[in-house]
Amino acid sequence: MNDATAARRGAGLPAAAPIVGRRRFLQIALVLPAAATVLGGCGGQDRRADRPDPLIALADAARADAALAAAAIAAAPALATRIDPLREARIEHAAAFDAEVVRMGGVPGTAVSPAATAAAPPPTGTAAPPVTLARVREAVAASQVGAAELVENLPAERVGLVASVAACCATYAALLT
């Protein structure tokens, strides 16, 4: 069995999967009683009235991942070829999230510019341990989860961006082992 199949088996639809087996995840997906909650629950405007835009947190996570990646490269320059693409991707993710937050009339989170993030020295004190590849991987895996958790309920015009970022982070989390 390949990784993709294993991932489908492991991650899909926990309520239904044990009953029906892995080949049926998509058809089961369609018959779960979900439509009512979505139709009423995905209204972005209502949610934003009393909560901060959830994409602000995703942008902050992207900036934090980029800074962490930069710190890991500073600690071990040989890792640059593996980690720098992630750092650049997370800077792009942060910019895309910020733009979406602004588009919806919000104010982006901590305004670290991409250039500043790229040039930032490792945010570690002299006594702090160096940032390792494993720590970068854990961070990007956590970012994947944070983005994926939003996908079920986001409005249509935002779900694609968040899902793409979740997929990108998942791929890096799998590669940085």
Add this chain to the structure above:
Amino acid sequence: MSGGAARLDDVAVGALQDVLGAEHAALWSYALAVAFIAPDQVAAARTDAAAHRELRAQIEITLTQLGQRPVSAQPAYTTPQPVTDAASAAGLLVTAETDAAAAWRSVLERSTDRALRRAGLKALTETAARCARWRAVVGTRPAVPVFPGRP
């Protein structure tokens, strides 16, 4: 089953038909590419093709349960460039996975069904991983697409 199936509107059904079309094209692409791909990539290509075959079957079952006729595969597809060697074969697989990612992302954007969105995200994520592998083979940088599925 039909009761649940009726919950998907025409837009979501259209998205499923489109992604089925992309999966048909991906399978055709893998069948062609395997004949040219580097020997050490053949096993990976077969594994990826099997994943697409499973996805295709699941989409077809779903559409059938919705009372829809699943779209058929085309007899052949136009490749962006002629497939004549290992590099162009891997390039075709990059194209196939890129197109599949776009179709899966579109499923997310054209459906509000939470379970379908979960399934779509899973498929998008798996497609991104396959795409990254073939982009690495081709030498595209970065290997991992920054926004998988973005048009």
